[in-house]
Structure formats: structure tokens, C-alpha cells
Amino acid sequence: MKFLVTGATGRLGGKIIEFLAKKLPITDIIAGTTNPTSENAQSLKAQGFEVRKTDFEDQASLVEAFTDIDKVYIVSTFPDVEMAIRQQTNIVEAAKQTGIQQMVYSSAPNADVCDFFLAAHHRERENIIKESGIPYVFVRNNRYVENELGKALASINGAPWVTAAGDGQVGWVSRADLAEATANVLAGNSHENKTYELGGENLAQADFVAVLNEITGKDIQVMHVDDAAFGETLKGKVPEQLASMLAMTQIGIREGKSVNNSTDLEMLLGRKPMTVKEVLQQLLA
Ligand SMILES: NC(=O)c1ccc[n+]([C@@H]2O[C@H](COP(=O)([O-])OP(=O)(O)OC[C@H]3O[C@@H](n4cnc5c(N)ncnc54)[C@H](OP(=O)(O)O)[C@@H]3O)[C@@H](O)[C@H]2O)c1
Structure with a gap:
């Protein structure tokens, strides 16, 4: 089974990759980034990760990157609703074309019902994934x-x-606990269509x-x-x-x-956060 982590050169994605590598063969983990030639991307390559371009604004890059991948982690980007809809549509279309089996998306607390401004773009992104029919896991950070x-x-x-x-x-x-919990979700097999409040x-x-x-x-x-x-x-x-x-x-x-109000993070970590x-x-x- 192959896993792709988008935002792998970012602070959260970088840690998810690190935790995944403790659980899975490095050859099964692909690092996605908007810029595969960046210093951080090159460092991941030097550690043995395959690096692919994943720019949410560029659907073709996603189709190429998602090819032969089973599970994909989608990092959230800037909190703008219009951008979120455009990017998530690109992601979901690419996932459909390439037969992605599960999408793990990092969302925000109570994104489906919360009227906090930061929840709005996450709600759109969650809805687009749900409507696609692709199995998902939402980790609401x-x-x-x-x-x-x-x-x-x-x-x-x-x-x-x-x-x-x-x-x-x-x-x-902490980013580290969120990343470890997310890596556990990705590497696990009992999380389909679940939503976790982390x-x-x-x-x-x-x-x-x-x-x-x-x-x-x-x-x-x-x-x-x-x-x-x-x-x-x-x-x-x-x-x-x-x-x-x-x-x-x-x-x-x-x-x-x-x-x-949730103990989901403790449950996914198997210890107190x-x-x-x-x-x-x-x-x-
Ligand atoms: N819970 C919180 O307190 C909190 C706080 C701040 C932010 N956030 C959210 O959580 C996300 C991750 O946090 P972080 O600390 O890891 O942030 P970060 O270090 O700034 O990383 C953001 C990541 O987003 C990726 N990205 C940006 N534009 C993209 C695009 N067009 N296509 C694909 N990837 C794109 C970047 O990928 P590249 O490096 O490859 O360009 C980068 O890895 C943030 O993006 C934000 O939405 C949450």
C-alpha cells in the first residue's frame, strides 16, 4: 500500500512523514510538495523518500502524483473559502481519476456546525470530500x-x-501529537469515514x-x-x-x-497528549 502526504515540507506534514516512516517502509511513503526542488524537498529525498509535485492549484500535478497511491493525506491551506473550493475540487477530481482509496484531511474543530470564521473553508472542504464518495477520515485539529x-x-x-x-x-x-495521531490514522485500517476531534x-x-x-x-x-x-x-x-x-x-x-470536549486524540495516540x-x-x- 502506498501513502502520499501533501504539504510534506511544511511543519505539520513534515512531522506526519517522520511518524509514518517509523511505522511503514520508506519506499511506501511519498512526500508531496508544491516545490520538489526546494531545500526541504531535497532533504526528504536524501532521507530516501520519493518526492512528487502536489500543487492544489494544478490538477495535472495531482493526477500525476496520486497515480499508484492508495491513501492520501491532504493538508489544509490558507483560510479562504473560494480558494478552498477550487483546490479541494482539483484534489477530489484527481483522486477520482486515480482511484484513491482513502483521503485523510486535517480540518478544524466541529467544522460541520461551527460558525467560527476559521471553520468555514474547512466545512466546504469536508463537504466536497464527502460528496465525492471517496472514503475519508477527518482529523479536526x-x-x-x-x-x-x-x-x-x-x-x-x-x-x-x-x-x-x-x-x-x-x-x-502540539503539532507533534497531531502528526503522530494522523500517521496512526493513515497507517491504520479501522478509520474509514470517521471524524476525529483532536x-x-x-x-x-x-x-x-x-x-x-x-x-x-x-x-x-x-x-x-x-x-x-x-x-x-x-x-x-x-x-x-x-x-x-x-x-x-x-x-x-x-x-x-x-x-x-473529546478524547479522540488520546485514543489515537494510545496515551495522553x-x-x-x-x-x-x-x-x-
Ligand atoms: N491548528 C492550528 O493552530 C493551525 C495554525 C496555523 C495553520 N493551520 C492550518 O494547518 C495547515 C498546516 O499547518 P503547518 O503548521 O504545517 O503550516 P505550514 O508549515 O505553513 O505548511 C503549510 C503547507 O501547506 C502547503 N500548501 C500551501 N499551498 C499549497 C498548494 N497550493 N498546494 C499544495 N500544498 C500547499 C505547503 O506546501 P509546500 O511546502 O509544498 O509549498 C505547506 O507544506 C496550515 O496550512 C493551515 O491551514 C492550523
């Missing part, structure tokens, strides 16, 4: 602890922890900062602000589109859209 590394480092260096997320909790996860420890912003303080011995203060003030803190520091996404993410978290403390300790080591 909660928020990476890694997303907060930049903010954590700035706070360690004296910046306050500014948030508009209030007491909203996030079911924090979340970890629920912590609000103040709890997260308390963990950070415990690890670093610092006294980082949490500054709770409203949405307008939060938006102001980002002005000139990040591109406008990203600033808007970050601000909307704070609202979603505040409204409880990132709370985890890493705690926020464990992930932060690794990131800050």
Missing part, C-alpha cells in the same frame, strides 16, 4: 501551542500578554500564561482588552489580513469555539 511561541518570547522579554479572548478556553495541542488540555489565556510563568520564573501580566484595542496592538506589526485573522481568532476563542507545560518546555528549551 485544535489550535497549536506553537502558534503562541512568538507572543511567549515577547512576553518573556517584558511585553504584556495582551488578549481579547477573555476566559475562553482552547484545547491546546484537542488537548483546555486552558484559558490566563491559565496559559500561568504555565509560562511557572516554567520561566517570570511574572508575565495578562492584559485583557476589547476587540478594538486588540486590533490597535497589531497595527503596523503584522500584515493587515493577518491582523484581521488574529483579531477574529480572539473573538472565536472568547466565544468558546476552541474548547475541546502532551500538556501545554510539556509543549512549552520543549519549545523554550
Whole structure:
């Protein structure tokens, strides 16, 4: 059986490839990337992986890459609904033409019902896969602890922890645990047409900062602000589109859209997921 992992030179896809290689012969694992000549792609090649071009905007590249593949992992891309529909249609058409037996897609928490803006493109992508009739597995990834590394480092260096997320909790996860769980799904054979909610420890912003303080011995203060003030803190520091996404993410978290109520991640890992403390300790080591 042959497996293709798209986004294999990305941070999540790269880890999925690593975990898959611990379970399967390397000759059965194909690394998909938009740019097979990149340094990361060449490094995968040097490790023994076959590398193929997989650009979701280029259906022909997908047909070629999916040929002789049984299971394919599809990484999510930028959260734009129009783009998601175009890319997922290309993917599904290529999968139909090449007889893909299973598609594993990394989605977002409660993507089918959640009104969080980040869920919208995932819902479209899930629906397109479901409508294709191709067997699927949806792994709905909660928020990476890694997303907060930049903010954590700035706070360690004296910046306050500014948030508009209030007491909203996030079911924090590490990329490594998500990747291992996804590799287990790909290599396993009892997951057909299942949807897994992959979340970890629920912590609000103040709890997260308390963990950070415990690890670093610092006294980082949490500054709770409203949405307008939060938006102001980002002005000139990040591109406008990203600033808007970050601000909307704070609202979603505040409204409880990132709370985890599932033990799916623990079940797929066969152990407890890493705690926020464990992930932060690794990131800050
Ligand atoms: N749960 C969370 O907290 C969270 C946070 C941020 C993002 N995400 C989502 O999770 C995804 C994976 O996260 P990550 O950390 O691995 O991000 P990442 O390191 O930025 O990787 C994104 C991957 O998307 C691939 N990609 C982009 N455009 C593509 C296209 N047109 N066709 C095929 N592949 C394309 C890239 O492939 P190449 O390297 O081959 O170009 C890259 O490997 C992100 O893309 C995003 O949708 C989730």
C-alpha cells in the first residue's frame, strides 16, 4: 500500500512523514510538495523518500502524483473559502481519476456546525470530500501551542500578554501529537469515514500564561482588552489580513469555539497528549 502526504515540507506534514516512516517502509511513503526542488524537498529525498509535485492549484500535478497511491493525506491551506473550493475540487477530481482509496484531511474543530470564521473553508472542504464518495477520515485539529511561541518570547522579554479572548478556553495541542495521531490514522485500517476531534488540555489565556510563568520564573501580566484595542496592538506589526485573522481568532476563542470536549486524540495516540507545560518546555528549551 502506498501513502502520499501533501504539504510534506511544511511543519505539520513534515512531522506526519517522520511518524509514518517509523511505522511503514520508506519506499511506501511519498512526500508531496508544491516545490520538489526546494531545500526541504531535497532533504526528504536524501532521507530516501520519493518526492512528487502536489500543487492544489494544478490538477495535472495531482493526477500525476496520486497515480499508484492508495491513501492520501491532504493538508489544509490558507483560510479562504473560494480558494478552498477550487483546490479541494482539483484534489477530489484527481483522486477520482486515480482511484484513491482513502483521503485523510486535517480540518478544524466541529467544522460541520461551527460558525467560527476559521471553520468555514474547512466545512466546504469536508463537504466536497464527502460528496465525492471517496472514503475519508477527518482529523479536526485544535489550535497549536506553537502558534503562541512568538507572543511567549515577547512576553518573556517584558511585553504584556495582551488578549481579547477573555476566559475562553482552547484545547491546546502540539503539532507533534497531531502528526503522530494522523500517521496512526493513515497507517491504520479501522478509520474509514470517521471524524476525529483532536484537542488537548483546555486552558484559558490566563491559565496559559500561568504555565509560562511557572516554567520561566517570570511574572508575565495578562492584559485583557476589547476587540478594538486588540486590533490597535497589531497595527503596523503584522500584515493587515493577518491582523484581521488574529483579531477574529480572539473573538472565536472568547466565544468558546476552541474548547475541546473529546478524547479522540488520546485514543489515537494510545496515551495522553502532551500538556501545554510539556509543549512549552520543549519549545523554550
Ligand atoms: N491548528 C492550528 O493552530 C493551525 C495554525 C496555523 C495553520 N493551520 C492550518 O494547518 C495547515 C498546516 O499547518 P503547518 O503548521 O504545517 O503550516 P505550514 O508549515 O505553513 O505548511 C503549510 C503547507 O501547506 C502547503 N500548501 C500551501 N499551498 C499549497 C498548494 N497550493 N498546494 C499544495 N500544498 C500547499 C505547503 O506546501 P509546500 O511546502 O509544498 O509549498 C505547506 O507544506 C496550515 O496550512 C493551515 O491551514 C492550523
